[in-house]
Amino acid sequence: MSEMTFNLRVWRQANSESSGRLVDYTAERISEHMSFLEMLDIVNDKIILEGDDPIAYDFDCREGICGSCGIVINGVPHGPNPGTTSCQLFMRHFKADETITIEPWRAKSFPLIKDLVVDRSSFDRIIATGGYISCNTGAAPEANNTPIPKDIADEAFDAAACIGCGACVAACKNASAVLFVGAKLQHLALMPQGQAERDRRALRMVDQMEAEGFGACSNEGECEAVCPKEISTKHIARLNRDYMRAAVKQALRP
């Protein structure tokens, strides 16, 4: 088994108040089968034994579904592979002795907590304003009473596949969250159950997105390119349509 060495430049920042900088580390004896996060574990073990504070980063499932991990690797969120989270990126995709720059998601609405850990609770607050179908437990009708054509269900699923990692925001030059919000809106707007609250949902979620300080969309599609679930920007176009429709309807209401 061949072992590789990498030169890491890692963003270290003690907390949101202090200023951060890139710090150089050497990752030694790295196997091509290691995941990116396992490589960081090895670097951290060395840092710990030297008595220093290890690099803080978020992770949980390590199988690409929880959306916890999020690292900008060589200038691209989640690194060079399409449809991949940071935890599912393997070191075989890097050249031995390569210099790898490692940074956190950077956005005003994702305040930095420490090193590579950021606060993405703005996403949860957007969901709280309307990202649901209101149906109290026990109030549900028999599931097959509402048939949903397979293609519609499949399309709703494509939107619902979002794991809320925030890579779309991290990649966008405007730190815009419209792909996230668009996907969330379309997941529910495509299905018959979601119609009753469709307008209210679009208005409230977009307003909250604005209040959180995310930027506007420039239609560059970087978000789709880095999305681990490859969610299409068509959901952004649909968000625009849904929002305008809802806003005009609201304006015309006597």
Add this chain to the structure above:
Amino acid sequence: MNALTRILNSPVGRKVTMAVSGLLLLGFLVAHLTGNMLILVSKETFNHYGHTLISNPMIYLAEAGLLGLFVMHFTTGLYLTRKNRAARPQAYERNERAGYASRKTLASTTMIFSGLVVLVFVPLHIWGFKFGAYYESAEPGVRDLHRLVIETFQQPAWVIWYVAVMTIVGFHLWHGFGSGFESLGLSYRKGLRRFGQFLAVVIAGGFLLIPVLIYMIGDKL
């Protein structure tokens, strides 16, 4: 806050404002280019076209409308740019294009700069032609705009300036057209984006062809 201001001040509303004003201005450019092409037909046709335009009383309304669109487009654009920059207070140390599905281009990342160039260009352009030297044509009351155009574009500095600006306008349209339609939620399809890029080349190419032709063979026009 009334409903209309709410719509216009929303993030979607602002993008729709950009898209609608931008696409209407693009429509104006198509009309403008068609008119300009008349210079290749004959001196009289071109001058008559100009005369018909300015002697129509509706011209003031049209000019006001154009000015309104222009102001709307650049003020919203400047506002959004400031806001977008504020959304990422700290820049990445290293930032790369993601590739794959990304449509990020030199054109898309420089919209504000290409837009600012146009913002400088338009007053100069109006000052140079609309309020430029007044030559009387053979026909009484009809301005000889043809002569002014030919004289201007026989000076290399003007030609270079116009060629440069029109190329930049092309860049602006390259991203702007498709992006406008996406903002309107009308289409996210590849074909429309391609058509926009084609249009950008045609419009920029058409506009810069005229000064180049005049510089090269102006005495024959």
Add this chain to the structure above:
Amino acid sequence: MILDGQVPGGPIADKWSKHKSDMSLVNPANRRKYDVIVVGTGLAGASAAASLGEMGYNVKAFTILDSPRRAHSIAAQGGINAAKNYKNDGDSVHRLFYDTVKGGDYRARESNVHRLAELSVNIIDQAAAQGVPFAREYGGMLDNRSFGGAQVSRTFYARGQTGQQLLIGAYQAMMRQVDSGQVKLFTRREMLDLVVVDGKARGIIARNLLNGELEHYAAHAVLLCTGGYGNVYFLSTNAGNSNVSAGWRCAKRGALFANPCYTQIHPTCIPESGEYQAKLTLMSESLRNDGRVWVPQKDGDNRPPELIPENERDFFLERKYPSFGNLVPRDVASRNVKEACDAGRGVGLTGRAVYLDFADSVRRLGSDVIADRYGNLFDMYYKITNENPYEVPMKIYPAIHYTMGGTWVDYHLMSSVPGLFVLGEANFSDHGANRLGASALMQGLADGYFVIPATLPNYLANETFGDAPTHSDPFKEARNSVQSRIETLSMINGSRTVLEFHRELGGIMWNQVGMARNEAGLKDALVKVRELREQYWQDVKVVGHTEDLNKQLEFGLRVADYMEFSELLIRDALARRESCGGHFREEYQTEEGEAKRDDENFSYVAAWETHGNDREPELHKEQLSFENVEVKMRSYK
């Protein structure tokens, strides 16, 4: 202590509905006077928080992660069972009940399982109404598939991410209550102790993971929805942050812990590629439908698989189990894989893997058919291993992925500490000694959406609550004990990292308390684990500040709890001198090598009362009786 499961009387099919109408209620106007703490926001926690919030209780929901939507329920792939009988293939509540009791190897409480089967149909209705994008047929009706060898198609699914879609449904319902103010959400908080006042669970001590502050929260009831303890094995398919600490801390406060030795092993996981590995990834066991499991016949045969001729390969499952072949149940397959590797015939870099070969199926069916069936799994495998399973055989190895044991609860899901309720994987109740595929999601949601909203009011309405302010002595005492644990740990400043210790503990557990156990190995493991625990408290190195985001400290505390908990798991495995479900004792097997239950002596729930590290835990038994299913022996020959 005599353990009373509080199971209501009457015929099994009527128990729940009758009991629901007998239980006490809390008047809608009074509900806002009750505070409820929900720890964990996976399927069980999020669904409970949402439902209780909708009813009008004041809910405080806690998660160790940065968002409730990331809880490890999200990683469940396969599906969720429900006795809807949409396929008209003879399914019924009774059949789902029967299958689950049998699948659990007759070590679950009948009444709980029947209630689970009854509620399964309501879960699907609820989830569909929330907009969960289940797979559909062309006619728009919900699609079902057969899963894990079930004879009926009762599994509802959403591509390969049923867990994520159901969790998003529950999370969204909970966020709606956050918006309305009924649920207050506390993210990046880790429960480190339970506060018991006058014998009742009245609050928790949680560490704010952002700044290290120890916070007190008081309530009238505490709901533990904190998942399983698979990570005691270090390598498992669980998420990195999954841990047993909340459950273990409650055990130390008096909550009995039941059947810890029931751990489930999944045979088709991607093997580890080196000792740095942080987790194992599970692949659907449907792969065994078309893949053939084999190892080289010769020990240490290092040739690449394509160079090993057919007659030098040992298709050991087909050889030993001619009628079931590669489709023997999870535990049988896993044990045989381990045996082959222990005998030195394992393959791959570490020798801890066997081949799962699709070459015959590709030849027989064509690669298109195989791609259609397993395309996404093959892609996932390729992404992780960089090997193309269409061309070279997959390598697989078993891994821990679910734990059936958990905090002991009665029929109302209440632990032996009044006011402490335990839901989902964290309790022991429904799966017996072994869990069937696609029933983990079902149990988490049944507990959260339907059981707790009915049983919690009964507790609240029948209790009188004294004041339990957060500045009272029990809160101070709990806080101080957490504080001193944190200080002790951070001051050791030894020479080995938390990760190293966790890895070593996992090694002992996996090798001696894994899928095949014996008395000598267990006794030896007990000694080793104790030694390791002593070393841990002398030699671990936890760096960084305690008042800061400090993942080393978080993991250090969790591993410290695993060091204690593992001992209980081993003791339970020692005490259960029979084989059943996920617990296989080599001494107790049939001549064919099958698990041999001892219904005469071991048809009970082993609920352990802890007495600190210096005294042995005390075993309490809840006898199990089976009145509605016939107890049988399984056979796969």
